[in-house]
Amino acid sequence: MLLALGYFVLPGVLAQRFAAAMNTMSGLAFTTQSSRLEFAPPGLVFDQAKLSNKAGQILLEAETLHVPFSALTSGSGAAIRCENAALHGYAADGREHFSVAKIFGSSTLDSDGSLAVSGSGDIGKVHVIAEATLTSLARALSEGSPIDFNLISNAAKVSYSGRLKLNEGFDVAGTMSLETADARAFFSAVGPGLSVLQQGWPLNFTAAVETKDDMLSFSNIEGHLGGMKGLGNATYSAPGGRPKLTLDLGMDVVDLSLFGLGSPSREGPWRETPFDLAGLDSLDAIWHISSNALRIGKTEVGPGELDGSLKDRILEAGYTTKDAQEFSAHFSVDGQGFQPALEASLAAAKLDGKSALASFTGFDWLAGMTSVSAKLSTSGDSPAAMISKLAGTLDVQLTQGQISGVEAASLLQAAMVEPVDGWNGGVTENVEAQVSFIFGDGIGTVQQGSFTAPNVSGKLSGDVDLLRQALEMKILPNFANGTKTTVTIVADGPWDAPKFLADKSP
Numbered sequence: 112m113l114l115a116l117g118y119f120v121l122p123g124v125l126a127q128r129f130a131a132a133m134n135t136m137s138g139l140a141f142t143t144q145s146s147r148l149e150f151a152p153p154g155l156v157f158d159q160a161k162l163s164n165k166a167g168q169i170l171l172e173a174e175t176l177h178v179p180f181s182a183l184t185s186g187s188g189a190a191i192r193c194e195n196a197a198l199h200g201y202a203a204d205g206r207e208h209f210s211v212a213k214i215f216g217s218s219t220l221d222s223d224g225s226l227a228v229s230g231s232g233d234i235g236k237v238h239v240i241a242e243a244t245l246t247s248l249a250r251a252l253s254e255g256s257p258i259d260f261n262l263i264s265n266a267a268k269v270s271y272s273g274r275l276k277l278n279e280g281f282d283v284a285g286t287m288s289l290e291t292a293d294a295r296a297f298f299s300a301v302g303p304g305l306s307v308l309q310q311g312w313p314l315n316f317t318a319a320v321e322t323k324d325d326m327l328s329f330s331n332i333e334g335h336l337g338g339m340k341g342l343g344n345a346t347y348s349a350p351g352g353r354p355k356l357t358l359d360l361g362m363d364v365v366d367l368s369l370f371g372l373g374s375p376s377r378e379g380p381w382r383e384t385p386f387d388l389a390g391l392d393s394l395d396a397i398w399h400i401s402s403n404a405l406r407i408g409k410t411e412v413g414p415g416e417l418d419g420s421l422k423d424r425i426l427e428a429g430y431t432t433k434d435a436q437e438f439s440a441h442f443s444v445d446g447q448g449f450q451p452a453l454e455a456s457l458a459a460a461k462l463d464g465k466s467a468l469a470s471f472t473g474f475d476w477l478a479g480m481t482s483v484s485a486k487l488s489t490s491g492d493s494p495a496a497m498i499s500k501l502a503g504t505l506d507v508q509l510t511q512g513q514i515s516g517v518e519a520a521s522l523l524q525a526a527m528v529e530p531v532d533g534w535n536g537g538v539t540e541n542v543e544a545q546v547s548f549i550f551g552d553g554i555g556t557v558q559q560g561s562f563t564a565p566n567v568s569g570k571l572s573g574d575v576d577l578l579r580q581a582l583e584m585k586i587l588p589n590f591a592n593g594t595k596t597t598v599t600i601v602a603d604g605p606w607d608a609p610k611f612l613a614d615k616s617p
Contacts, residue, residue, distance in 0.1 A: 122146040122147055122148055122155055123146065125146075125155055126143060126146045126155065126157065129141065129155070129178060129182065130142070133162070138164070138165060138249060138252045138253070138278075139162045139163065139164065139170065139248075139252065140162070140163045140164075140165075141160070141161070141162055142160070142161050142163070143157040143158065143159060143160040143161070143176070144158050144159035144160075145157075145158045145159070146158070149177065152177075152179055153179065153180050154177060154178050154179040154180050154182075155177075155178050155180075156175060156176070156177055156178075157173075157175070157176040157177075157178065158174070158175060158176075159172070159173075159174065160172065160173045160175075160176040160193075161173075164252065164277060164278060165252075165278060166205070166279075168199070168201050168205070169199055170198070170199055170200075170277065171193075171196060171197070171198055171199070172196060172197050172199075173193040173194065173195065173196035173197075173214075174194055174195035174196065175193070175194040175195065176191065176192070176193050176194075176196075177191065177192040177193075177194075178191050179191075182220075188219070188220075188221055188222055189219065190217045190218070190219045191217060191218050191219070191220070192216070192217045193214060193215065193216060193217070193218075193230070194215055195213060195214070195215070196213075196214040196215070196216075196232075197210060197211065197212050197213075197214060198210065198211040198214060198232070200280075200281035201280045201281055202280050202281065202325055202349070205280070206349070208280070208281050208349070209234070209281070210234075211232040211233065211234050211239075212232060212233045212234075213232050213233045214230055214231070214232035215230055215231055215232070216228065216229055216230015216231060216232070217229060217230060220248060223247075224246075224247040224248055224249050224250070225244070225245065225246055225247060225248075226243075226244070226245040226247075226248045227242075227243070227244050227245075228241075228242065228243045228244075228245070229241070229242040229243075230242075234264075237264050237265070237266045238264060238265070239262050239263065239264040240262070240263045240264070241260070241261065241262040241263070242260075242261055243258060243259065243260040243261075244258065244259045245257075245258045245275065246258070251275050251276060251277050252276075252277050252278045253276075253278055254276070255274045255275060255276035255282065255284075256274065256275055256276075257273070257274060257275075258271070258272070258273065258274070258275040258285075259271075259272050260272070265296075266291060266293075266296055266297045267289055267290060267291035267297050268289070268290045268291070269287070269288070269289050270287070270288050271283070271285055271286070271287045271320070272285050272286055273285010273286060273320075280322075281322065282322045283320060283321060283322055283327075284320075284321035284322070285319070285320060285321070286317065286318070286319055286320070287317070287318055287319075287320040287329075288315070288316070288317040288318075289314070289315065289316055290314070290315040291313065291314050291315070292311065292313050293311035293312075293313075294311065294312045294313065294314035294336060294337075295311050295312065296311060297314065312336055312337035312369055313335070313336075313337065314334070314335070314336045315334060315335055316332055316333060316334025316335070317332070317333050317334070318330060318331060318332040318333070318334075318345075319331050325348060325350075326346050326347060326348035327346065327347040327348070328344075328345075328346050329344060329345040329346065329347070330344045331344070332344060332345060332360070336369070337366065337369050338364070338366060339362055339363065339364055339365065339366050339369070340362065340363045341360045341361065341362040341363075341400075342360065342361050342362075343358065343359050343360035343361055344358075344359050344360075345357060345358050345359070345360075353394065353395060354393070354394035354395070355394060355395040355396070356394055356395070356396040356397075356398075357396070357397045357398070358396070358397070358398040358399070358400065359398075359399050359400075360398070360399075360400045360401070361400070361401045361402075362400055362401070362402045362403070363402070363403050363404070364402060364403060364404040364405070364406055364411075364413070365400060365402045365404070365405050365406065365417050365430070366406040367405070367406065367407045368406060368407065368408055381494055381495045381498050381577075381578060381580075382493060382494045382495060383493050383494075383495045383496075384493055384494075385492045385493050386451060386492060386493060386494075388424070388446045388451060391421065391424040391425075391426060391444070391446040392424065394421070395420075395421055395422045395423075396419075396420065396421040396422075397419075397420045397421075398417070398418065398419050398420070399416070399417075399418050400416070400417040400418075401414075401415075401416055401417075402414060402415060402416075402417060405417065405430050405438075409463075410462060410463065412430075412432055412437070412438040412459070412462070413432055413438075414432065414433060415430055415431050415432035415433060415438065416430065416431055417429070417430045418430075423447065424445070424446035424447045425443065425444070425445050425446065425447065426443065426444040426446070427441075427442075427443040427444075428441070428442060428443075429441035429442070437459070437460055437461065438458070438459045438460070438462075439456075439457070439458045439459070440455075440456065440457045440458075440459070441455070441456050441457075442454065442455040442456075443455075448490075450490050450491055450492045450496070451490065451491070451492065452488070452489070452490040453488065453489050453490065453497060454487070454488045455485065455486075455487050455488070456485060456486045456487075457483055457484065457485045458483075458484050459481075459482065459483045459484075460482045461480050461481075461482065462480070462481045462482070462483065463478070463479075463480070463481070476514060476515040476516050477509070477512065477513075477514055477515075478512065478513040478514075478515075479509050479510060479511045479512030479513055479542065480509070480510045480511050480512075481507065481508065481509055482507070482508040483505070483506070483507055483508075484504075484505075484506040485503065485504065485505045485506070486503045486504050487501060487502065487503035487504075487505065487550065488501075488502055488503055489501045489502065495578065498553045498577050498578045499552060499553045499578045500552060500553060501550050501552070501553045501577065502550050502551050502552070503549075503550050504547070504548065504549055504550070505547070505548040505550065505555065506545075506546070506547045506548075507544075507545070507546050507547075508544070508545045509542060509543065509544040509545075510543055511541070511542075511543075512540075512541070512542030512543065512544060513538060513539070513540045513541075513542065514538065514539040514542055515538055516534045516536060516537075516538075517534040517535055517536070517537060517538075517539055518535060518536070518537030518538065518539055519539045519542075519562075519564045519565075519567055520539075520564065520565060520566035520567040520590065520591075521535060521537070522534070522535045522611060523567055523569070523586065523588045523590075523600055523611070524567075524590065525611075526600045526611035526612055526613055527596070527598060527600070527613050528613075529612075530610055530611065530612035531610070531611040531612070532608070532610055532611075533608040533609070533610075534608070534609075539564050539565070540564075540565065541564065541565055542562060542563070542564045543562065543563045543564075544560075544561070544562040544563075545559070545560065545561055545562075546559070546560040546561075546571060547559045547560065548575070553576065553577045553578045554574050554575070554576050554577070555574065555575040555577065556573075556574050557571055557572050557573055557574070557575075557584070560572065565591075566590065566591040566592070567588055567589065567590050567591060568588070568589050568591075569586050569587055569588040569589055570586070570587045571584060571585070571586060572584070572585045572587075573585045573602075575606070579605075580605055580606055580607070581604060581605050581606060581609075582602050582603065582604065582605075582606050582609050583601075583602075583603050584601070584602040584603075584609075585599045585600070585601055585602075585614070586599065586600040586601075586602065587599050587600075588600060598613050598614065598615055599613070599614045600612070600613055600614070601613075601614050
């Protein structure tokens with residue numbers, strides 16, 4: 112009878128002693144739903160155990176907590192194991208700042224107040240293995256204590272060394288480093304819609320980090336993403352539960368190719384696959400980046416400033432070189448409506464024609480110095496839908512040009528006699544051209560167009576259908592041999608193989 116009574120009463124007594132010891136050493140309140148003895152190893156098992164701070168916030172809760180007798184009697188010196196636990200961190204205003212779920216691990220609180228923790232758990236979709244050494248748990252719950260923390264996962268390696276303070280939320284001040292071989296997988300794991308990179312580019316950075324004004328502040332950042340290198344500062348906060356990121360960086364180059372821009376196919380990026388706009392919901396952001404260059408595919412301009420923002424599903428960004436007349440671009444994406452809307456403007460001079468057109472349209476057969484002025488707008492739920500609604504103006508000038516795949520004079524002379532199917536091959540050098548388009552519903556109508564090339568010059572009129580990738584152009588040639596003509600050459604059909612024929616109608 113006495114043994115049976117001891118078996119049922121002893122766990123409750125030891126649980127009270129353990130709770131009192133925890134409160135004395137750390138200031139944490141310990142509560143549990145039930146407790147029972149275990150014999151291998153000898154100790155006590157707590158079910159639905161919770162550790163709370165003075166504000167009543169639950170810092171740690173475990174489905175099962177194993178506490179050896181040595182920790183039950185002294186409150187320290189032995190490893191305490193947890194099963195299916197969760198760790199919570201709070202901002203100063205009381206909102207949960209982060210959480211780790213499905214934790215399996217152990218912790219040892221020594222008589223001097225130092226705490227060693229190791230285990231595994233899930234941060235969002237990422238399974239992590241972590242270890243931490245805290246100099247004093249009691250100090251962490253008052254003025255702050257030194258801590259060393261290391262985390263390893265399939266997504267990234269993270270380390271932190273500095274101060275940790277927990278009595279009024281989650282407060283840190285120290286040095287942090289992060290390294291991942293696949294930034295795309297890392298961003299995807301951090302939050303839905305953040306996997307905007309097109310490839311698994313490596314990412315690493317170090318920074319001084321501290322909590323300040325209800326936000327995480329990163330200063331003296333030194334980092335690399337793919338081939339880009341950056342220095343600067345950043346802040347991260349979650350007002351109202353929505354993440355907000357600010358960036359102020361200096362970079363050697365901003366390479367938008369990492370995000371899939373500047374590498375379309377020759378056929379054009381007219382896919383019918385709907386846009387994935389989940390990234391517009393992921394967070395709010397503001398950035399200012401000073402860069403030595405902006406790279407889009409094979410096109411590179413700069414140095415300049417890249418400024419932008421993302422708020423309430425509206426993304427705006429612009430890049431302007433220090434000489435605003437050389438390159439100035441701005442675009443915005445409004446994802447608030449049923450279909451996203453896009454507006455873009457561009458003023459650029461002295462671009463390499465081959466690189467620029469190859470980067471933006473996939474056309475790699477045109478070289479030379481190109482100047483572009485554009486103001487375009489559209490809407491749609493896919494690239495094809497946006498192309499079909501494209502409206503605005505586009506002006507292009509080409510100097511010292513070279514066109515591969517056609518010898519202009521011989522092609523037009525041949526078409527005066529009989530129809531010609533497709534481009535005739537060869538190269539046309541020393542081309543000067545100017546074309547102004549007005550776009551509506553994805554069709555560009557030439558308002559003014561002219562060109563000069565060896566042995567021929569001419570005027571251009573007609574339409575370019577972007578969605579169908581087709582031409583319906585008219586060319587009024589003037590040959591260098593003195594031949595005068597009023598006959599117009601019509602170029603009609605898909606732009607990779609149009610038919611050229613003389614229009615001899617009155």
